[in-house]
Amino acid sequence: MFSSVLAAAVNHALEQSGWARDRLRPHAGKTVRFVVVPFDVALTVDEGGYVRPPGAGAEPALTVRLSPWLLPRLLLEEEAAYREVQTEGDAELAADVAHLFRHLRWDLEEDLSRVFGDVLAHRLAQGGAALARWPVQAASGIAQMWVEYAREEEPLFPKREEVARFLADVDTLRDDVERLEKRIARLEDQLGKG
Structure with a gap:
């Protein structure tokens, strides 16, 4: 359920930013797993550059691990915090996810x-x-x-x-x-x- 809520929020921001969807399209079919203790959520990129909850048995191409204390520092855009994010898997996908996290904003x-x-x-x-x-x-x-x-x-x-x-x-x-x-x-x- 949390994956669906997160996917809806991310897709809303992606809807407002065509450049971000263009950046995600080459990764269609890949799943990104985010681990922020106690949460463990995954999202899969679709052909349109949007995200959705992964299907059953989907293996993550990228795993992103954050401590709960790191998330507020990232939201405040503290440069040192970005270096503390742990990633495992597809390096190109990791670079694009990091770029989106830094630049994708919801136009409230x-x-x-x-x-x-x-x-x-x-x-x-x-x-x-x-x-x-x-x-x-x-x-x-x-x-x-x-x-x-x-x-x-x-x-x-x-x-x-x-x-x-x-x-x-x-x-x-x-x-x-x-x-x-x-x-x-x-x-x-x-x-x-x-």
């Missing part, structure tokens, strides 16, 4: 415009995008405030200028100690000779 505004009209759909899509960005912006703002508090109010971390000044003082002290050691060595030589 287009769907909303059919129901609400273009202007309201545009405003709803903008509001939804702003709402989706809000948690990331809020987390970033909170982290920035905490760092500022830790540096200014409750000095747990030194400021860059203080660190630079400290390192310069350490260099000066090291140079002074070296000069003092040389003076002591010269005095010892003079005392030894005298």
